[in-house]
Amino acid sequence: MHLPPEPHGQLKSARFPQPVEDTLERIRRAAELAGDDWLQVLGLTEKQYLRLLIERVPLAARTVESVAARFGLSFESVMRGDVDYAALSAREKGDHDPLPARFSVGAFSRRRTSIHLLDYVELNHGWRTRSRILRHFQMSEALFKDPDQSININFVTELCEYLSKSGCSTDVMKSMGEHSFVANRKTPLGRLLRSYGTSRMLHEHVFTELISPYFDKNCIYQLVEISDHHCVVTARPSTEVQDELMQKVIGSTHVCSAKVGSFQSLSGYLGLPFSKVTETDCVHSGAGVCRFHFDFQGRAGLSRPGPHLASA
CATH class of the missing domain: 3.90.1520.10 (H-NOX domain)
Known part of the structure; x- marks a missing residue:
């Protein structure tokens, strides 16, 4: 079995349909995190985060890796914007067993x-x-x-x-x-x-x-x-x-x-x-x-x- 390799370095996001910054913001809102809590998830200092927002500096792969690891996501799903935000929000609010919507309908x-x-x-x-x-x-x-x-x-x-x-x-x-x-x-x-x-x-x-x-x-x-x-x-x-x-x-x-x-x-x-x-x-x-x-x-x-x- 040959699974996709783990990412390294800076991101080349041309093959991904949605800017990863937008996905990260949606994740932040779904998790209802702000301030130091969000910086800790990103693995960034406040200065680095401001540069990311204002100067649009290239996003390091390790930042996405950090977010993916924190919320139990794959690197690829974050990069694609393919995130079940409702399930993520439910987990953050204490429901640790939410079945993703696409697998819960017609559950026979x-x-x-x-x-x-x-x-x-x-x-x-x-x-x-x-x-x-x-x-x-x-x-x-x-x-x-x-x-x-x-x-x-x-x-x-x-x-x-x-x-x-x-x-x-x-x-x-x-x-x-x-x-x-x-x-x-x-x-x-x-x-x-x-x-x-x-x-x-x-x-x-x-x-x-x-x-x-x-x-x-x-x-x-x-x-x-x-x-x-x-x-x-x-x-x-x-x-x-x-x-x-x-x-x-x-x-x-x-x-x-x-x-x-x-x-x-x-x-x-x-x-x-x-x-x-x-x-x-x-x-x-x-x-x-x-x-x-x-x-x-x-x-x-x-x-x-x-x-x-x-x-x-």
């Missing part, structure tokens, strides 16, 4: 998916990378303490897009999805999934009873066929979600790749090797539904999950 997803994707990033790339990603989205760790809280699918969609642009391949997206087993196996949900004696029973219950309350209400899932070693599941976008979000396209090919990984990991709850799941049709490629084919072992206790989980 559980946060457990977001949590296991972020956990995978931390496990494989370190906590600093996880922290930078959260700052990019102007979100705090507090938002991901409860896996049963709601969030809309656009967060996972944007997260997967961000990771893809940072170098994550389709196979990595699937591995991120598989990490759901590691994240959930010791939870009440994990214990429930372990209670089913066969793969057939497990997949039947997941896709007829559990998928909506525990995982995903963004799609309507249908178990088309099932046997002791195979099943076929279709998923189509929920019209209710489309109406709430006012968008026809729900998710992305990257989200589907992560979903394949999550589906593959289901057999792991029974002590079996992960299933082989293939998406043969996808709405993001023009199909009417996403179609997933599962191949799995039948009974629990035959073997243990694959060795790729040993480091988790």
Whole structure:
């Protein structure tokens, strides 16, 4: 994964649509800071600040870095003027768990998916990378303490897009999805999934009873066929979600790749090797539904999950 480098030196703001000075002023007003408190955030003396205002001297990158660090933002978001000022103001007034507006409308997803994707990033790339990603989205760790809280699918969609642009391949997206087993196996949900004696029973219950309350209400899932070693599941976008979000396209090919990984990991709850799941049709490629084919072992206790989980 190759994240954007940290900035240094003076700013070259030609590629940014809004003067960064305007963004800093909006941040100051949203935070209701003035005088010495604001100077401390900027890391400037009063004389330096006056020169900045009156003489329009070039703004040093370290000043923007200081502001970004203080308010849990990324350097790039400050430079672009892409700041959720309402959420920033709420945090400053004591609400440390404000969900950005673009992720709160049409919140039909559980946060457990977001949590296991972020956990995978931390496990494989370190906590600093996880922290930078959260700052990019102007979100705090507090938002991901409860896996049963709601969030809309656009967060996972944007997260997967961000990771893809940072170098994550389709196979990595699937591995991120598989990490759901590691994240959930010791939870009440994990214990429930372990209670089913066969793969057939497990997949039947997941896709007829559990998928909506525990995982995903963004799609309507249908178990088309099932046997002791195979099943076929279709998923189509929920019209209710489309109406709430006012968008026809729900998710992305990257989200589907992560979903394949999550589906593959289901057999792991029974002590079996992960299933082989293939998406043969996808709405993001023009199909009417996403179609997933599962191949799995039948009974629990035959073997243990694959060795790729040993480091988790």
